Amino acid sequence: MIPKGFRAAAVEAQMRYKNRLDLGLVVADEFQAAAGVFTQNVSQAAPVIWSKSRIARGRAILVNAGQANAQTGRGAADRCLQSAAAVASRLEMNADEVLLASTGIIGQPLNVEALVSATPSLVKKLSLDGFNDFSRAIMTTDTVPKTAEAEVPFESGPQPLIWGVAKGSGMIAPNMATMLGFVLTDAAIEPKLLRSILSQTAEATFNRITVDGDTSTNDSLFILASGVTRPQVITGGREADIFKKALHKVLDSLSRQIIRDGEGATHMVEVKVRGARSQEEALLAAKAVANSPLVKTAFFGEDANWGRILAALGRSGADFEPYRVDIDIDDLAWIRHGLVFCRDMDATMAMRKKEYRLSINLNNGPGQDRMLTCDLSYDYVKINGSYRS
C-alpha cells in the first residue's frame, strides 16, 4: 500500500543501459515536508550537492541508474539543473523543488540529452500504480527490487502509512551505505523533527550495514511527507515516538534486503557486540569483524574459524582481554573465555544457515553496537572485477 498523495513512473531513457527502465520519478501532489541524509564521502556526486541544499523544498524525486554523475567536472551542476528543469516545467514546479539522485559508474558524464528526451513520457506515465516500475528503474547490480512498508499505529484517528524503496548491493558501508533510499508517508510532521527522526533512524539501520566497507559518492536517503491521511502535524512526544518506530521498521527491512542482496552474498550475518568499554569501541569491534575479508571468506566457506574473529577483534581498536571473550552463533554457545566451548561440527552446522547472528561479548564494559554484513564470495570478485565492461 502506497501512502496517499504520491504518484510515480519509470521509463527506458536509454541513458546507458539499453532496453530497461533506468529513469524514475516520484511526485508529491500534496506536499507537507521533506528531509534527507547524504553520503559523508569527501567526493560527493553532483546530484548529492544539488539535493542537499534543496531537500526541505523537495516535492519530486528524479532518479537515474547507470551513471552516477560523480566526478564529471564543471558541467555536472549544469546537467543537474537541466534534468530538474525538464521535469519541473511539466509539473508546474520550480526546478529547486525537484530532488535528484543518481547511481552507477563514477566519472561518466550524465547523458542529459537522453534524460531530457525521456521526460515528457515519464511525466505522462505518472500514476498511483507506478511504484513497482520505479523500484525497478533504480537498480544497478541489485538482483531484486527492495521495498518495505508499515502502518503508523496511532492510538486514535487515521493511521497513515510509511512506504520505502531502496537500491544498493555493492560499495556498501557507513556512512551511508552506497545506496539510494526514498521514503514516503501520508502523515504530517514538523520539518525539523522529521529531519532529526530520519537521521537517527538511518544511523541505526542504513549506517549499520556493510558489504565491502566502501562508501559511495552518491548515497542519499530522502523522506517526503504529504500529510494527506493525517494532516495534524506531529510535533514531538508520543506521536513522534510511534512515527519513529514505524520508520525504523521500514528502514530496517530495507537495510536487511540490501545485505541479503549484497554482491555475491550467500549468507547474511548480524554481528552484535556487547561488553565493550563504550558504544564507540563496540562499533569499532563490530565493524572490524563485519569488514574483515578473512572472516567474510570464512562465512562463505561455512568454516567455524573463530581465530579470525578473535584476530579481527584484536586489531579493531577496542580494548578487551582475549580470554574473557564469549561468542554465540544464534543460540549456540560457541566460544567461552576465549576458547571453543562446543563441538566444531555444531558451529559449522550453525554457519550453514543463510542468516544468523554472531553475538560477541567482550565482558569489559557496558558498550554495545551492531553491524549487518554478508559473506565474501567468488561472485563478489566476479561482479566487481568486470562491472564496468
Added chain:
Amino acid sequence: MIPKGFRAAAVEAQMRYKNRLDLGLVVADEFQAAAGVFTQNVSQAAPVIWSKSRIARGRAILVNAGQANAQTGRGAADRCLQSAAAVASRLEMNADEVLLASTGIIGQPLNVEALVSATPSLVKKLSLDGFNDFSRAIMTTDTVPKTAEAEVPFESGPQPLIWGVAKGSGMIAPNMATMLGFVLTDAAIEPKLLRSILSQTAEATFNRITVDGDTSTNDSLFILASGVTRPQVITGGREADIFKKALHKVLDSLSRQIIRDGEGATHMVEVKVRGARSQEEALLAAKAVANSPLVKTAFFGEDANWGRILAALGRSGADFEPYRVDIDIDDLAWIRHGLVFCRDMDATMAMRKKEYRLSINLNNGPGQDRMLTCDLSYDYVKINGSYRS
C-alpha cells in the same frame, strides 16, 4: 651468502602438516645482540608473549608452521616453555635464550609432543647449509620461500652481511603484517640502537604492506647479530646509517616478496600518496585505497575504474578537494584535476602489467606515505573459504 656465526636446520615434525618440513631452528653460535618487533593485535599468541620478554637474550629461534599457538588457553605458556627447554637442553643454553614463533591456525593447541620428539634430530641437523630448509619449513599458504640479503658497505674494514627470511601471504596488514621475519647479521651493534633501527625499518617496510587489511596474532620480526665478521660495535653516526640502509634493502625486498605472493594475487600495486595535509592523512588515504575491496577487484579485472579510487580516497579521513586530485599509473598521466586525462585504453594497458605504481597527488599539503598491496582475486576467496579444511 649467510652471515657468519649461525647454523640452521629444519625437520618434518608431523605436528599438523604431514610429510613436509614444519619445524625450523636457527642458532647463533656467537651472540652479540638481538632485537624484535611484534604484532600490535590485542590478542597475542603465546609465542609472541614468550619472545617479547626474552628477545634481548635470544640466541636461538624455533619456529613451527601449521599451528599458531594463539588462543589455546592456560596450557599455552607451558607448551612454550616445554618447546624452548627441549631445544635449550641440547644446545647448552637456558630456555630463556630460545625465541619462539608460530604460524598457522589460531585456537589449535600446539602439538608439543611431536615438537619435542623432533628436537633431537633437529638439533643434530644444524649446519651452515640449513637455511634453505629453514626458509621452507616456516611456510603456510606461501607458494615460495622468501629470502633476501645485502652487504653492509662500510667504507673501511670488513664488510658484514645481512640475511633475512620471511613468510606471509594472508592476514597481512600493518601493524605488523601476518608474517614472521628472521634477520641475521655478522655485524655487531649496540642493542638499544639495534632495536631502534629494526623498528624504524620495519615501520617503513613490513608495516606498509597489506593483502587483506587483517593483522595477525602472531606477527614477529627478530634480528640476531653475531659480530663475527665485524666485532667493532656500531654505536651510531655514519656506521649506523649504513647498517640501517642495508637492513632496509633486505626488509623491503622481503615485504615485496610477501605481497607478490599474496593469497591469490595476480598484480602488485604500490600506492603512493603525496600532497596530503600531513603524513598521517597520506597514510590514511593510501590505506583506504590499498584495502578497498572494490579497488582491489578492479586491479584484478584490469579495469581502469578510477571512480572507485576517488571514492576510497573520499572516505579515508584525508581532507582534499576532489577536483584537485592527480593520479598517475607509473608514467602515465591518468587523472588530472579529478578527471580522466588519458585514453581509457591507455590506462587499461598500464594496469595489465603485473606490477605498477599508482601515484596519487591530493595537492593539499606536504604529507606523503605509501602502501604496497595486491589485487583481490577468485583465488583469494578460494584459499580463504577453505583454508582450515
